[in-house]
Amino acid sequence: MRTFFILIILTSISSCSWDAFPLEKYQIDNSFRNLINPYKIGDTLIFQSSQNEIDSFLISKIDSSLNNRKGHFINARNVKTISVYYRQIPIDRWAHSRIEMGPNNTDKKKITEDATLIDIVRFPDNETTDLHFNLRIFYGCGIRDSLLLHTDTITIAALKFTNYYKIDYCPEDTQEPTNIKTAYSTLDKGIVAYQYSNGVWWTRK
Numbered sequence: 001m002r003t004f005f006i007l008i009i010l011t012s013i014s015s016c017s018w019d020a021f022p023l024e025k026y027q028i029d030n031s032f033r034n035l036i037n038p039y040k041i042g043d044t045l046i047f048q049s050s051q052n053e054i055d056s057f058l059i060s061k062i063d064s065s066l067n068n069r070k071g072h073f074i075n076a077r078n079v080k081t082i083s084v085y086y087r088q089i090p091i092d093r094w095a096h097s098r099i100e101m102g103p104n105n106t107d108k109k110k111i112t113e114d115a116t117l118i119d120i121v122r123f124p125d126n127e128t129t130d131l132h133f134n135l136r137i138f139y140g141c142g143i144r145d146s147l148l149l150h151t152d153t154i155t156i157a158a159l160k161f162t163n164y165y166k167i168d169y170c171p172e173d174t175q176e177p178t179n180i181k182t183a184y185s186t187l188d189k190g191i192v193a194y195q196y197s198n199g200v201w202w203t204r205k
Helices: 002-014 032-038
Strands: 017-021 044-049 054-067 070-071 079-089 096-098 109-113 115-125 128-133 148-157 159-168 178-187 192-195 199-205
Touching: 002 192, 032 128, 032 159, 044 192, 159 192
Parallel strands: none
Antiparallel strands: 017 070, 044 054, 044 199, 054 079, 079 115, 096 109, 115 128, 148 159, 159 178, 178 192, 192 199
């Protein structure tokens, strides 16, 4: 009898949540997926500036999550997220730190997390997709649903490439000379070039 009641309770709990949307509602445009496809965990991206400086980044994590549950006690917005994380090497200046506290504000612990290079967020309720493209101090502006693929060939600091996406910095005013104002990402390699506000170019080696 006890087992019977347990089964009834478990059945009742499971029936309180359900799939909110068909999986087709979470489809992400290929132009956004093309920004992620070139990367795999452990990749090292090495850039050289037009002033012969070197900067390097390690792809540390690629993650995806899906919340497609709805229920009487579930009110979070349904969403699918795909993220690529990076770490500057050998010294990381772009990691995020936060303080985590244990019970009764004891066991204080500092948590360090790698920076996000790309975040793709798909909302099935209004069928929109947002792209957050970040590198150093750079935030891609107004990127929603799709990106234009450029098929011409361009040359930047002796680096020639084609089939690329151009992503511009979001704030209109980029006063800081080392803020990135424009980045280029190709189908086969990902980020291949970016330019500082002061005109200095960085290209992939």
